[in-house]
Amino acid sequence: MNYSQLKQEVIEYSKTIGIDKIGFTTASPFNDLRNRLIRQRELNFQSGFEEKDIEKRTNPSLLMSGAQSIISIAVAYPSKMKNRTISKEGERRGIFSRASWGLDYHIVLRRRLEKLEEFIRDKVPEVRLKSMVDTGELADRAVAERAGIGWSGKNCAIITPEFGSYVYLGEMITSLPFEPDTPLEDQCGTCNKCIEACPTGALVAGGQINAQRCISFLTQTKEAIPEEFRNKIGNRLYGCDSCQTACPVNKGKDFHLHAEVEADPDIAKPLLQPLLSLSNRQFKEKFGHVSGAWRGKNPIQRNAVIALAHFKDQTALDDLIDILKHDPRPVMRETAAWAIGKIDGKNSRAALEEALEKETDEAVIFEINKVLS
Structure with missing residues (x-):
């Protein structure tokens, strides 16, 4: 042949x-x-x-x-x-990374x-x-x-x-002996813009990443995100594009070649508050077809709480207090306590104290006490 x-x-x-x-x-x-x-x-x-x-x-x-x-x-x-949809006061939106x-x-x-x-x-x-x-x-x-x-x-x-x-x-x-193509030469040169742009310092050197610090990885975990990273996440619900958008080679690159990978703005950049109350079924129906849904709704909802804190969205306080008092997931309660503190810890003191009286999870208790102090 x-x-x-x-x-x-x-x-x-x-x-x-x-x-x-x-x-x-x-x-x-x-x-x-x-x-x-x-x-x-x-x-x-x-x-x-x-x-x-x-x-x-x-x-x-x-x-x-x-x-x-x-x-x-x-x-x-x-x-x-x-x-593109616009995030505005009272209608704050999160963002999925471009690949999703x-x-x-x-x-x-x-x-x-x-x-x-x-x-x-x-x-x-x-x-x-x-x-x-x-x-x-x-x-x-x-x-x-x-x-x-x-x-x-x-x-x-x-x-x-x-x-x-x-x-x-x-x-x-x-199993076919196709002739191999020639690899391309590295063209990054002395440019370090992606390393400098990484919000958490996950790019420890050119071509080497500490995934444990990478926001893209952190948004996919199911545990509580360490506090040192929460302010860095911003309104990201899934993934991170900082090292891509900083790359000079990517400047001006925007190809719309395939209909199935085009963004639905309400899914790629959804309203944050409605995310908090979605059932598993509702989440799957709306987001199940995108790659960012592979870990289920829990990480996305936790990230939405962090995003509302990023915006200091006062209109979300009632929802966050409800999560703190009634959500069965300790990770959500812990993150909500932190978010309440970021948005309005002083005026929410009564709600925090009330939640503390009934709380049994040590991590959540620690987070509430930290806000109260």
Whole structure:
């Protein structure tokens, strides 16, 4: 078989199914990545969401027998909303990060990878293929970097010359000996704007991130967010784009190429107070199709409380006091006590004292006492 011709056919076909960039690399182990991951683990810089087996993350042959090459794909997403909503007094809004504005990108990329698999199988029926998006074992960014999709920026994102870092990534391991593409040269140079822009100092060095300090990670946790980070979160409900918006390469990059990743403003930038009272069913009906909903409503509601404190929204005090007194979740009560203190601790003293009399959770008691003192 002429694999060079097949590769070109795959490239041409990819353009017809909504893949904006495609690259090829070998299925050889990612040895440099392996060493970096071991170091990340030693430093406790991992998020805990990633595949725990480093060998699986760095050796494609462990994931599919006969692996010879990997196809990396990128799909561009917008950096600006077409119809932006405005946050104003009494109607404060939170924000989901750009990667979560439209339909869950896992679905978006899997659909394209499935079509690509069908195309290749029609050409080579005996082929073996394994596709994955984000939740797979392989590190998407490492594959994309080696396949020439873009270079790995100091913000730990893949930066493409065409679309900046506003791209979703996915990959497919194949049993076909496709010729690998050439990786791009690092173009960050001496620029450190992303590192300087990180609100929590999570970017400890170019290309190295402490996930435990990353706002994107913190917004997805289910525990109470440490106080040192709460003021940094602002009105972010899910994710963080600070290191992307600070990147000079991303300046002016805004592509609206795929309808399914366009933002619905009322979902991407929802009103905060109505979020607080959503049931699980209501949350799933409204937000279930976006990637930012994968952890359920609890983190989003906790983040909404933090956002209301960020705005010092007096109109939210009744809702926050109700959470403090009646919400069964200690994390929500603790966060609400902190938020009340930020907004109007002095005039809410009676409500705080009343809640304290009935409170049994030590963390919540500590937070209320801190506000009262």
